[in-house]
Amino acid sequence: MPYLFFCLLLLICTDCVAVSTYEVSLDESLQHVDVRICFAPNDALRPADLHVDGDARAAISRLRWNEQQLDSVRQLRRLRVVDTAGNCLDYRAQLQTTGRRWFADNTDYRLTSSKDWLLAPAHGQSALIRFHLPPGMAVSAPWPPAESEAAELAEDWMLLGQTPPSWSNNVVFGRFQVQPLTLGNNTLRVAILPSSPTLTLAQVRPWLEASALAVMRVHGTLPQPDPQVLIMPADGQNDAMPFARVMRGGGIGLQFFVDPNSSAQAFAQDWKPTHEFSHLLFPYISRSDAWLSEGLASYYQNILRARDGRLSETDAWEKLLAGFERGRRDRKRNVTLTEEASGMRHSRSFMRVYWSGAAMMFLADTRLRELSGGQQSLDTALAGLASCCMRLGEVWRANAIMRKLDEFTDYSVFTDIYRQYAHSDQFPHVQAQLRDLGIVERHGRVRLDDSAPAAKLRHALLQFNQSTTAVLQ
């Protein structure tokens, strides 16, 4: 509980604060922020440790150390923190508009990446940040809230330094509200950016809640609490949600681009929110092993929607099988899955990567349930992982995750599947498993056979664990 620790220090001993603080004041016209960083003498963080990103260098002006002007950020290296009061660095940063895909500029808010304006602490060097905002304005940021029972001191503080400062994120300033949506032990910090027509929390809540709850029912909680959720207007061109993603700079942020003209039904039917929330069941996985993170999300986007009734059993299997087929068609001879995942953005071989990973998760889930007589599953393996391995800022390789999942389940199912397929050009062999489960496909249509030897296991795959469901009611 690192957040609690820092806040208690603030509370108990205001003269000997052991944590450095960032106070950020927003300009009403959304053009700039004024930042004051005060270094605690007995904290490890020093001005020389601050990360200056390339884009921030051009955005920063009025740099001062204890009210003395500095000529450039290069001088940060020479600043010494002393035992007396002061030790504060001030600067102004222009807020750049990020030229991102899907982003519609709007005078009511400004979308930034914090590395463009924040001289952030290094990974592992914690500091607290809070914002001073003009009336009617808000900030949406991914940094975890600093928790404390001492509400008046902890209020509004967030914790920096949990991830490498070069990781991208979304920090948005402007005329909107950040609305808490509490589900079980988690609180989604939801910001709906202004759009025409306006979207309200009541409108987005059904799909947001259904998707988050389906993922929470895997083992009772989202492993990383209080994620930032950004709902951003976009021209969907007949797609209710043209794009969505998870970003991990500073903390967990989910970003959903939505067409505000779309119907409630179109949002309810979209698979992307369930896919994105499913990503939170893993820590950050190296991009060269994207088949694992995308595989889990692609498998669960269908399995979980069938478990809560948003998809029929037949529809869920049809969608999974159609995905496997797309993945199989996208396969290239002599290119391994890991090689394909490493170059995925360049080669556009998303289908092979996503659906090979999904097929591996399907194989692992069914084999584990078979071997353990239903005692272990992908869900129980992920519950184990959540108890040990979710630290923000850590990057995991797939082989290490698969070893962990085996440790928690006492079988070698995950490493066996990893060895068989991660460095192979074969699409995972799912046919025998599908046949045993009674999933019969003909011309893209699925028929379910209840007389198949593992038909019961097929039913179990589409059931939530009752104990985790009870926790959330």
Ligand SMILES: [Zn+2]
């Ligand atoms: Zn994904």
